[in-house]
Amino acid sequence: MNAVLEVTGIKKNFGGISAVDGVSFDVREGEILGLIGPNGCGKSTLFNCILGQLTPSGGEVKLDGKLVTGLRPAELNKLGVSRTFQLLQVFPKLSVRENLILAGQEHQGNMASRLVGRSDAGLTEAANQMIGFFKLDHLADEPAGGLSYGQQKLLDAAMAFMGGPRLVLLDEPAGGVNPSMLADLKDRLVAINREKNATFVVIEHNMEFVMSLCSRVMVMAEGKVLAMGRPDEVRKNPAVIEAYLGH
Amino acid sequence: MSAFAKPLKIALGLAVIAGLIIVPMNFNRYGLFILSQWAVMAIAAMGLNLTLGYAGQVSLAQGAFVGIGAYAAAIMTTHGWPLPVAVVVAIALSFAVGWVLGYPALRVQHHYLAFVTLAFSTLAFLVFRNESWLTGGIYGISNIPRPHILGIATSKPLPFYYVCLGSLAIVSLAVWWLIRSPWGRAFMALRENPLRAQSLGIDTKRYTLMAFAIGSALGGVAGALYAPLTQYIDPVPFNLSLSLDLLMMVIVGGAGFYFGPFLGAMIAVLLPEWLRFTEGYYLMLYAVAVMLLLIWSPTGILGILDRYLAERRTKAASALRAVAKSRLETVQ
Ligand SMILES: Nc1ncnc2c1ncn2[C@@H]1O[C@H](COP(=O)(O)OP(=O)(O)OP(=O)(O)O)[C@@H](O)[C@H]1O
Ligand SMILES: [Mg+2]
Numbered sequence: 001m002n003a004v005l006e007v008t009g010i011k012k013n014f015g016g017i018s019a020v021d022g023v024s025f026d027v028r029e030g031e032i033l034g035l036i037g038p039n040g041c042g043k044s045t046l047f048n049c050i051l052g053q054l055t056p057s058g059g060e061v062k063l064d065g066k067l068v069t070g071l072r073p074a075e076l077n078k079l080g081v082s083r084t085f086q087l088l089q090v091f092p093k094l095s096v097r098e099n100l101i102l103a104g105q106e107h108q109g110n111m112a113s114r115l116v117g118r119s120d121a122g123l124t125e126a127a128n129q130m131i132g133f134f135k136l137d138h139l140a141d142e143p144a145g146g147l148s149y150g151q152q153k154l155l156d157a158a159m160a161f162m163g164g165p166r167l168v169l170l171d172e173p174a175g176g177v178n179p180s181m182l183a184d185l186k187d188r189l190v191a192i193n194r195e196k197n198a199t200f201v202v203i204e205h206n207m208e209f210v211m212s213l214c215s216r217v218m219v220m221a222e223g224k225v226l227a228m229g230r231p232d233e234v235r236k237n238p239a240v241i242e243a244y245l246g247h
Numbered sequence: 248m249s250a251f252a253k254p255l256k257i258a259l260g261l262a263v264i265a266g267l268i269i270v271p272m273n274f275n276r277y278g279l280f281i282l283s284q285w286a287v288m289a290i291a292a293m294g295l296n297l298t299l300g301y302a303g304q305v306s307l308a309q310g311a312f313v314g315i316g317a318y319a320a321a322i323m324t325t326h327g328w329p330l331p332v333a334v335v336v337a338i339a340l341s342f343a344v345g346w347v348l349g350y351p352a353l354r355v356q357h358h359y360l361a362f363v364t365l366a367f368s369t370l371a372f373l374v375f376r377n378e379s380w381l382t383g384g385i386y387g388i389s390n391i392p393r394p395h396i397l398g399i400a401t402s403k404p405l406p407f408y409y410v411c412l413g414s415l416a417i418v419s420l421a422v423w424w425l426i427r428s429p430w431g432r433a434f435m436a437l438r439e440n441p442l443r444a445q446s447l448g449i450d451t452k453r454y455t456l457m458a459f460a461i462g463s464a465l466g467g468v469a470g471a472l473y474a475p476l477t478q479y480i481d482p483v484p485f486n487l488s489l490s491l492d493l494l495m496m497v498i499v500g501g502a503g504f505y506f507g508p509f510l511g512a513m514i515a516v517l518l519p520e521w522l523r524f525t526e527g528y529y530l531m532l533y534a535v536a537v538m539l540l541l542i543w544s545p546t547g548i549l550g551i552l553d554r555y556l557a558e559r560r561t562k563a564a565s566a567l568r569a570v571a572k573s574r575l576e577t578v579q
Contacts, residue, residue, distance in 0.1 A: 074448050085443070091439040111453075
């Protein structure tokens with residue numbers, strides 16, 4: 001299988017501390033890759049380096065074999081890479097539907113057509129579908145800021161899918177989502193992965209969620225890759241048990 | 248309820264428009280001047296509302312753009328150019344300068360941005376005052392002609408009021424279109440969450456510059472009407488206090504609300520006239536009224552209305568839920 005994303009030797013230093021210290025891995029077309037590791041081991045920082053939110057201190061990122069290190073987040077998104085955030089990032093005063101239209105509009109037409117064309121960029125239908133898909137129907141016209149934490153988390157994930165991305169990096173999508181909704185969320189992710197052929201990288205602390213969702217899991221510790229493999233292999237890896245799963 | 252609210256809104260809108268056309272017909276020269284001034288200031292405030300209210304970019308330079316538009320129109324029309332051409336030039340000039348002024352906003356925000364735009368405001372004033380070969384310096388430019396529109400002379404107050412009102416109508420429609428378009432949504436994204444906006448492919452840099460440029464261009468339009476309205480301009484009306492006045496119009500009316508600038512401009516232009524009977528105290532009363540309003544509702548007058556409507560919606564929704572719940576209980 002082809003690698004959608006190839007990350008080679010990514011480093012990120014903050015002053016003296018080295019938050020990410022030479023991380024390399026591939027993400028294969030169509031897979032769901034889990035990323036786990038203790039708090040502060042550099043998972044979110046790694047995402048931010050891949051997505052152009054932070055400039056890496058070293059290393060490179062390739063998308064479909066093309067070098068994309070140094071591209072701005074908006075440019076990467078245009079190439080089909082989207083994300084969710086660990087901390088809630090929605091547009092609080094806009095309605096749920098407007099949030100979703102906003103999330104997809106830059107993938108429709110060009111600057112001129114977005115000025116003179118349809119006010120919804122032709123996305124109302126797609127937004128309504130996404131709303132139904134994530135069971136947010138009764139909240140469609142509510143301002144996003146008024147939703148509960150878990151609901152905003154779902155909206156944040158839904159927004160990442162509006163542009164029809166090929167690769168989605170999800171930073172703790174299950175954090176704060178209640179157990180019954182969690183099962184729903186997993187179903188949604190699997191469905192989008194299969195139907196839309198979208199590739200995922202998922203950071204998550206909920207082991208059960210990761211192990212049942214992902215085809216491969218990468219474990220980080222102190223800015224480095226500790227292990228990479230199928231969930232059952234990773235679970236048995238002594239170094240992983242020692243560093244992470246043990247306590 | 249909403250099926251009933253829409254025709255009501257349209258009827259109200261038509262009544263206001265008809266009122267603005269018919270009622271001033273028997274106004275005197277002074278009344279027409281004040282009303283024309285309202286229309287002109289509403290245009291400038293709408294521009295600032297776009298930059299500040301929708302896109303969230305603080306600007307203390309809107310008055311300078313009114314000045315740029317006014318000087319462009321004054322210089323051109325006193326040299327024989329027709330006003331519509333001067334308006335186009337005023338738009339192009341203030342759009343371009345506004346675009347450039349947007350660059351600092353890519354690096355600094357909030358009060359730092361306020362300081363940068365404030366410095367620009369001062370710079371523009373100095374140019375108006377010191378470059379007398381172009382602007383007439385402190386003596387200004389007089390005998391600014393009013394235009395012929397479709398062959399009709401608008402030199403009398405009433406026809407020129409209609410020029411201002413018509414311009415306000417065109418600008419209002421354009422702004423209405425803009426804020427409902429994906430561009431308007433992208434502007435709000437800049438205000439609400441630029442980090443998220445970027446990750447969704449929104450070119451925050453380009454939209455920030457556009458928000459400044461378009462907002463400034465509307466300032467230029469207002470200026471290009473202001474010059475033939477007063478028929479004489481000098482640098483004084485375009486100093487920092489005009490920028491502050493416009494900022495106050497936007498905030499008092501309600502920043503980020505479509506009708507905010509209309510209301511804000513009305514209060515800023517008319518209230519001092521109504522309070523004139525208090526003689527020397529009117530500015531003080533005005534200042535106190537504004538302070539009280541902002542303490543009560545930091546989101547301006549339309550913010551009060553918005554909160555009231557939201558409350559009513561919540562109440563209606565919880566009433567519905569209560570009904571549904573009691574039905575469920577009776578079924579059980
Ligand atoms: N902007 C920053 N400036 C300085 N240090 C930072 C910054 N961002 C992250 N760090 C540090 O880098 C390290 C890695 O942080 P990161 O957020 O990537 O961890 P994480 O693996 O996502 O943790 P968690 O599971 O708690 O989200 C931490 O020590 C953190 O304090
Ligand atoms: Mg993290």
